[in-house]
Amino acid sequence: MTDKDAPLPVSAEEKPSLFKSPISAGVFCEALALLALVVTWLGSLGEYHWALDLLSHFRLQYVVVCASALVFGALRRSVVLVLAALVSLLWNAQLIHAVHRTAGPAPSLAKPAGKPLKVLVFNVLAVNDNHVAAIDHVLNVDADIVCLPEAREDWRLSLEPLRVRYPYRVEELGDGDFSIACYTRLPLKSSEVRRFPPWRLPTILLNLDYLGTPITFIGTHPMPPMTGERAAGWREQLGQIGALVAGIDGDVIVGGDLNATPWCHGMRLLCGKSGLGFHSFDPVWVPTWGRHLPVMIPIDHVLTKGSFIIRKRHIGPPMGSDHRSVMVELVR
Structure with a gap:
């Protein structure tokens, strides 16, 4: 074979490339x-x-x-x-x-028995500087039961208007980002603060009277499951709240920043054997956290056990927190 018959060398520009093909x-x-x-x-x-x-x-x-x-x-x-x-x-x-509409047809909803019970859950964000707007929003909603996760010690003075508006309150403001405060105008029969292991974060239980019948409200804010250790504590807290609800007769309402979407295993632990459910006519998949982000998800919820159905569910406006408030109207 002569030099003329030898194959010509392939230049770098002529070599096949995966990204050019x-x-x-x-x-x-x-x-x-x-x-x-x-x-x-x-x-x-x-x-x-x-x-x-x-x-x-x-x-x-x-x-x-x-x-x-x-x-x-x-x-x-x-x-x-x-x-x-x-x-x-x-x-x-x-x-x-599956969570678009979780309440079955109920003809009585056209004429509900008594005034709807309004519940507001709003993670105000511990580092939120816009205290005035956040508290004004709570006052304007004028719910019968208010649950404010992350209302910590430096919110104490800002919470004073709520103490004036609501005759009953339980405040656990000394737990940092997992502080929580609950307010209600319903007659308060008793209250309790539970601290479930392993993190022993506060969960507030209110035993209330609503139109002559007892109801229990549970406000909670478990730790986000971002590591194996935190996830274990998150599951433990949700599972123990579910067990607590299972042992309560009558109507129960659970509300808060659950750090759980409707589709996660933690939510199944909470609802599995407790009797809790969304029971909502409005969709519960609407995001409540990170609504300015591509990863926005619904993690703030109100769930019920017993005779209550959520007739309306409304997501609030931005108020300096990375969460939006969730206001629901419940009827029997």
């Missing part, structure tokens, strides 16, 4: 899309590991991811990707739909 880039994107779909399914295995349970919170975002993967798969004419995206989309959509 449209086919390779497409396959790479397909792999990423399939990986994203796998993540949406791993979130359903939260009972087996705390990290997997963290993935369960983002069902709203997963619907967008699955829909995008479905469109991409259709453009790529990838049967595998289209089928995987469609099944994943339907799975996440049905989880959200």
